[in-house]
Amino acid sequence: MTTTDITIDTRTAPPPPSTKAASAAPSLILGEHSLCPGCGEPVALRLLLETLQELDVVDRSIGVVGHGCYGSFVRIMDIDVLQCLHGRAPSCATGIKRMRPESVVFTLQGDGDMVNEGLQEVLHSAARGENITCILLNNGVFGDTGGQQTATTVLGQRTKTSLEGRNAADHGYPIPIADLVASLQGSGYVARGAVSTPAAVARTKRMIKRAVQSQLDGNGLSLVEILTMCPTGWFVPAADGADYQGSSMEPVYPVGELKSQEAERA
Amino acid sequence: MTLELLQGSVAITRAAIAADCRFFAGYPMSPFTPLLEAMSRELADTGGVCINAESEIEGANMALGASAAGFRAATGSCGQGIALMQETIAEAALNETPLVVFNMARNQQDYYQCTRGGGWGDYRTITLAPKDITEAVEHTQLLFHLADRYRAPVILYGDDLLSKTQVGVDVQPLDLPDLPEKDWALDGSASGTGRSRQVWTFAMGKKNDPGPGPDGQWKRVAQKFADLEQVEARHETVHAEDAETLVVAFGSAAKFVEHVVEELREQGHKVGLFRPITLWPFPGAALAQVTRGVRRVLVFEINAGQMIDDVRQWTHDRDAIEFIGGVSIDEHGLAFGPLLDAPVIAERILAAHSPADVLTARS
Numbered sequence: 201m202t203t204t205d206i207t208i209d210t211r212t213a214p215p216p217p218s219t220k221a222a223s224a225a226p227s228l229i230l231g232e233h234s235l236c237p238g239c240g241e242p243v244a245l246r247l248l249l250e251t252l253q254e255l256d257v258v259d260r261s262i263g264v265v266g267h268g269c270y271g272s273f274v275r276i277m278d279i280d281v282l283q284c285l286h287g288r289a290p291s292c293a294t295g296i297k298r299m300r301p302e303s304v305v306f307t308l309q310g311d312g313d314m315v316n317e318g319l320q321e322v323l324h325s326a327a328r329g330e331n332i333t334c335i336l337l338n339n340g341v342f343g344d345t346g347g348q349q350t351a352t353t354v355l356g357q358r359t360k361t362s363l364e365g366r367n368a369a370d371h372g373y374p375i376p377i378a379d380l381v382a383s384l385q386g387s388g389y390v391a392r393g394a395v396s397t398p399a400a401v402a403r404t405k406r407m408i409k410r411a412v413q414s415q416l417d418g419n420g421l422s423l424v425e426i427l428t429m430c431p432t433g434w435f436v437p438a439a440d441g442a443d444y445q446g447s448s449m450e451p452v453y454p455v456g457e458l459k460s461q462e463a464e465r466a
Numbered sequence: 467m468t469l470e471l472l473q474g475s476v477a478i479t480r481a482a483i484a485a486d487c488r489f490f491a492g493y494p495m496s497p498f499t500p501l502l503e504a505m506s507r508e509l510a511d512t513g514g515v516c517i518n519a520e521s522e523i524e525g526a527n528m529a530l531g532a533s534a535a536g537f538r539a540a541t542g543s544c545g546q547g548i549a550l551m552q553e554t555i556a557e558a559a560l561n562e563t564p565l566v567v568f569n570m571a572r573n574q575q576d577y578y579q580c581t582r583g584g585g586w587g588d589y590r591t592i593t594l595a596p597k598d599i600t601e602a603v604e605h606t607q608l609l610f611h612l613a614d615r616y617r618a619p620v621i622l623y624g625d626d627l628l629s630k631t632q633v634g635v636d637v638q639p640l641d642l643p644d645l646p647e648k649d650w651a652l653d654g655s656a657s658g659t660g661r662s663r664q665v666w667t668f669a670m671g672k673k674n675d676p677g678p679g680p681d682g683q684w685k686r687v688a689q690k691f692a693d694l695e696q697v698e699a700r701h702e703t704v705h706a707e708d709a710e711t712l713v714v715a716f717g718s719a720a721k722f723v724e725h726v727v728e729e730l731r732e733q734g735h736k737v738g739l740f741r742p743i744t745l746w747p748f749p750g751a752a753l754a755q756v757t758r759g760v761r762r763v764l765v766f767e768i769n770a771g772q773m774i775d776d777v778r779q780w781t782h783d784r785d786a787i788e789f790i791g792g793v794s795i796d797e798h799g800l801a802f803g804p805l806l807d808a809p810v811i812a813e814r815i816l817a818a819h820s821p822a823d824v825l826t827a828r829s
Contacts, residue, residue: 227658228657228658230660230672230673230674231673252657253658258657258658259654259655259657259658259659260653260654260655260657261654261657261658262535262652262653262654262657264531274664275664275670275671275672275673276672276673277662277672278657278658278659278660278662278672279654279657279658279662280652280653280654280655280656280657280662280663280664281652281662281663281664281665281666282531282534282652282664282665282666283561283664283665283666283667283668284527284530284531284557284666285527285553285554285557288523288524288527288530288554291519291523291524291525291527291528291531292527292528292530292531292534293531294517294524294528294531295489295491295527295528295529295530295531295532295533295534295535295539296531296532296534296535296652298489298515298517298528298532299488299489299515299531299532299535299536299537299539300535300653300654303653303654304654320520320521320523320524321523321524321527324520324524
């Protein structure tokens with residue numbers, strides 16, 4: 201039997217966790233999240249909350265959230281929330297927004313939520329021109345259940361249900377949902393951003409702001425697909441998440457604005 | 467009182483509007499379709515919203531959203547469409563959102579579906595089965611009240627006859643007790659206060675307002691439905707006090723049975739009717755009381771025998787129970803829809819009421 205040479209010093213307390221991130225958090229976040237190291241979702245959610253504050257619509261904002269990792273975030277998000285079933289958020293948001301047109305209604309969904317189970321909901325809501333803002337947190341896997349293949353998993357990506365990597369012959373092709381939504385007449389603003397680099401984060405923030413502004417302007421459904429990192433679900437080291445996303449997802453899902461009323465008017 | 471000749475679906479729509487229904491969403495499916503059409507015509511005129519949804523699932527969730535925002539909302543379908551809505555009905559039960567569901571059914575094969583659900587969790591749905599359009603108008607208004615009062619999904623079990631028949635009806639608002647403010651509803655005003663609201667089945671709440679959590683929430687919801695069984699069971703009896711043969715029937719079928727029972731009484735047969743008005747909670751204690759002295763309990767329903775399970779549970783002498791319904795009582799085999807036929811019902815009741823051998827054996 202071998203022994204390790206690691207010794208644990210039990211006489212001194214471990215150093216306190218860093219509070220830098222928490223102190224810089226927007227006031228709409230009430231505490232610390234419980235998502236995995238390297239996860240991109242906290243950044244994306246923070247951008248959304250900052251946007252609501254900057255546009256001064258917090259006191260009329262209602263979120264509709266599906267089920268996924270980000271669900272744990274909802275508990276510390278100081279926003280009125282209806283947490284609904286997988287995929288149903290755009291339909292529930294439709295009911296809310298139609299009855300409360302003065303409110304700012306956003307949905308928060310993962311790719312399994314929106315593009316697998318909720319494909320019909322998001323497409324029809326976009327086609328109807330529902331004046332809501334949909335935020336898709338796309339990490340290409342079911343993160344909450346441990347890294348299975350979703351409709352947006354890129355070809356070649358290994359998941360727990362495509363162990364040799366997704367191949368088109370067995371698993372079909374990934375669905376570029378933002379492109380589909382952009383092609384529908386009822387959508388007003390559609391963009392795809394990422395949170396893998398500081399520049400991408402800044403750009404994504406502008407996209408979210410334009411999406412919510414588009415709702416305020418009454419332009420129909422706005423959607424921001426945000427490519428996020430899921431090192432845990434991807435089976436890559438946490439520190440490699442951003443590079444992995446950049447090299448695997450972004451070639452398939454190019455970031456940028458796909459549809460904007462401003463661009464069309466210009 | 468001013469009677470107006472209205473199709474059942476229009477009458478129900480007017481009743482819903484009288485109950486301050488502000489939102490309706492559904493997907494066409496006969497015989498629910500006339501109700502959706504009536505809603506789309508009439509709800510917009512009152513400033514409400516009716517959406518012809520792209521599926522039953524979407525329609526039910528739109529209504530759930532509207533209700534979570536604090537407005538009276540409804541959806542509907544029948545049979546297979548209600549099956550698709552079961553996930554939403556269960557969700558509404560567990561996250562405690564009021565939801566009125568109109569099941570304009572093709573027959574009575576939706577009994578299990580309405581009373582047992584098909585979704586997830588320890589929940590039930592209050593289900594009212596009106597015998598005619600006049601009663602459906604009352605039930606519709608009562609259901610909106612009960613949904614809000616108990617923050618739960620409720621079902622109107624209608625059918626083809628209630629949906630499409632025209633009758634003279636006077637839709638008057640029911641005088642129902644006041645309800646508390648919907649302080650749980652989502653309007654966004656609590657966002658950013660540290661006390662923002664949350665509606666979901668796990669009920670773990672926000673950091674500053676942790677909520678009961680799943681265990682507490684599910685126990686509380688289960689207890690609510692257990693309590694409801696004691697207070698909301700409704701029934702009606704006709705000639706039950708001295709009946710030797712008691713027929714149990716619900717909905718439109720009960721109306722036909724009631725007519726037949728009156729006819730048989732005139733002929734001197736001691737038959738009676740027990741009609742559950744609420745299919746859930748099933749009025750079991752009342753049925754147990756009524757069936758104490760009867761010789762035969764006959765169950766008439768337009769299915770292969772579903773409510774008979776509840777009747778068996780509450781009738782003391784199980785040997786006394788006989789099923790006299792059927793998927794269709796049309797002997798010529800059209801086999802679709804509630805094909806009700808008073809002479810056939812009378813024949814079936816009499817065959818069970820007065821067979822010579824049974825009378826000999828029991829006398």
